[in-house]
Amino acid sequence: MDEFLSWYFTNNPILANHLGADGYDHTLGDFSAAALIAVEDEERRWITRLSELEPPTLDDAIDRDLVLSQLRGSVAMAQWPAWRRDPAFYVSLVFTSLNAPFQQKLKPEHELVAAAVSRLAEVPGVLADCRANLDPTIAAPLLIQRGLGQARTGRRFLTSTLPSLVDDPDLRAKLAAAAEPAADAFDQLVTFLDGFECGGTWRMGEQLYTVLLRERELLGYGAADLHAKGEHEWAALDTRMREVAKRVDGTEDWRAAMESLMDDHPPTLEAMRAEYEAETQRAREFVRERDLVTFPDGEKCKVLPSAEYTRPILAVAHYLAPPPLSSSRTGIFYVPYTPDDFTDEQVRQRLRTNSRAQMPSIAVHEAYPGHHWHLSHIAESRRTVRKVFRTPYFTEGWALYVEKMLHEQGYFDTPATELAHLDCRIFRAARIVVDTALHCGDMTIEQAETFMATRASLSPGTAQGEVNRYCAWPTQAPSYLTGAIEIDRIRESYSGTLKSFHDRLAGSGGLPLGLAEKALP
Template identity: 70%
Template sequence: MTLHDEFLDWYLDAYPVRAALLGADGHDRTLGDFSAAGFSARERAEEQWLRRLTSESPGSFDSLDDEIDRGLVVSHLRGSVASARRPEWRRDPAPYLGAIFGSLFTPFQQRLKPEAELVEAAVARLAEVPAVLAACRDNLDPDLASDLLVKRGLDQARTARHFLTVTLPAEVRDEDLRARLAAAAEPAADAFDKLVAFLDDFEAHGSWRMGEELYSTLLREREMLGYGASELHDKGLAAWDELDARMREVAQRLGSADWRAVMESLQDDHPPTLEAMRAEYEAETLRARDFARDRDLVTFPDGENCQVLPSPEFQRPLIAVASYLAPPPLTTSTAGVFFVPYTPDGFTEEQVRQRLRTNSRAQMPSIAVHEAYPGHHWHLSYLTGTPRRARKIFRTPYFVEGWALYVEKVMHEQGYFDTPQTELAHLDCRIFRAARMVVDTALHCGDMSIAEAEEFMATKASLSPGTAKGEVGRYCAWPTQAPSYLTGAIEIERIRADYTGDLRTFHDSIAGSGGLPLGLARKAVIPA
């Protein structure tokens, strides 16, 4: 067993929710230790693992794959050690809430075990919810926590009672098991009510901004990009300018060089209801699958399928765009879920209309390609076939999101976006990601206010004001993630330009190598 294999065993034991969501056996009946001592112990252990792994001799690897696996583990650890300087668990309710909601919802969505086992595991986790939420109350530091992040946590916590006592039990078919789960959910729901009251009164004085030093460190050390926040910001500006020129040319074919006005007009053609939006996305997903297969762009894994479902209610206050739930990579499942972005309960008719507008019929083809075929679903279902355990456990959005945006461009090259309307919407999806590069770096380096960021996203991409507001809130809470899409796509395009084989082999090779930092992805398909 290699040293990085020993680390993987430790990691799965130290993070049981993550382990269970990955599909590792034996971790599905606990939420883990969320005390301050528990977080601190894991941080110290990761520092020690990083020292041990970086002291290994380069000549000790049996193969290039082993060397890449070790590089992947080291990049993850460098990111974790750097991030510990700004501990999320003292600043944000998200680590606590995400673990609870994800661990309870996802197993019933995927149904990889008998229902009785799913209920037993959920009951065991529900019993730990009060302690996890008590740790959240104890650990949040008013001088470090951000009011914006606390408010996001509060909005999500307010969905918990209905989710735990109504939505979750409704997933259980057996009447007796359903009753058992509902009874177990009541103390957990009471604990959430207590957290809601706590967060409602909590006075946070800290900042959500990451700062340029840590932001750049993560780009260089975790993402292995070779440049920092300032350079990334400039790349975003340059990409936006290039795409703006291309979009003006396409928009001219639709009667005006003002592509924002044209996109505004295209958004008038949208599904009439949220359920109609879901149904149209389902049809578009099947069309994209058939197109990718007919053009021989990728190799499809046996048995894969992608459901198209409404986004879970606990995600709706936080995520205003489509998302994807991957099959657990440590299992043999190749079934995933494309979540259509439903609005939270209580949204006005106008707010719902604005959500439908940002999922117009011109935009649906690009979004379905990105989330499903040959984007996230194809990639992450295909990846379940890799024998490399490290690559099943760790992946970076700079590859995963980069891949999904890269294949949008591939599908455009192949003729999938076959009208000026869908071509313009495809480019709009790309310029939206360029705007993210600009805004995310500016926000976290202190060069842009939230109001300025919302205005930028609403005017430099075709987002409604409400969607722009939701997007910017996400950037504040999840620094460095938003630029991953276009940054990763550009890097994958550069690797492809240097690859000498056919297109399908390139796609199978680079996507099958995992979700690696881009420098490692290049090494995996173009060895030195």
């Protein structure tokens, strides 16, 4: 397994550095077609080699099966390769490789700048590979436009935002100078993508979708069954929300009740960030007072504005975990700021979808005892592979599971926050329905946007951003509620205390749900 991880890190240096592995911070890696094809071939050889192993212990077997699930998913995706279809494959990795180290601050500033300068020198080559590798016969216009929106943030991010993260004026000037050729390369990519004509589809198709559910997530069902589960869950939640809505405004119309609650929101983006910070601290204190989990030593969750380069493509809160192969236990809860070119009305709609009634659920999900607690806890594990590989079907499932668990504990203690909690859950049921329908060809983008705006409490603009994300990232959106349901099922058969269940299951990693139960002592 150590040999495999060495190979994996060598071929994924951005991820290796992101995880906190030493020695991978000065390069972006090889993004040429020949190199990417060679990696796909090696993945197939690793599947054969690992499948022949006889693990001596249960934990070793779980580690082996975790890696195999990831490799089989990657090999399956080779028939639908992101590196030929989607410019975000390159652009997102470049941005993350440069931004995350300055946010995490694991090394002295002069070392961070030296590593960034080295990587900036490779950016023109990576973006040249992007232009060479995109295949107009399979790339979809929607994905090209999505990548174009990201690429347009490149110059400002590299020449202004990134240097502003450096305190020393000489180092700041050095970084800004090194950023200019990279910014020029982003300008060239913008021009290229703006004129790029293609005729591919963003729809994955039911067959590949089902393969990923069965072989990567180790679930016992495919896309059609998952779609049916989403419809069932939506209907059950709709019934519950009608009952709660009566306590909010006296009617069963929970959508109207949520619309009213969404009018109570922070007045500005910065005020939204400040209120999220306060809610995050309240959630932490609540979890500690009730002794629901064991807190890792030194953990800390910062609450910051989302990075500029994510704003065109992410309309919701998200989280950056502490590097699990490092000693850091500091994570970042990113509040969903809008792009600079948004109108006042678009900003208002973003604030409405982060209303004061909704903030408790979102803070629990992103921070305590959701993503931040879970991923800080994983970092304490002695099983290295489980700190490297995780699936959103566990991590997102965990974060939604703890929303429900904290509701059971009394955290959402008003009709307004209870309804908003259920709205967060029905939103995830709607995601299952829409994501499966979109990629199996049963729903158009317009129908999906209408569904999300009427079956969940999303503004039209936020619904549009959500559906755009589903088109680009198939199978991810259903992970939240699918995982939460499976974790609830595992909890029902566990005989220990609630705290021990949380510590043990979450401490096992972010395993495919078919493996998670095996790891619970």
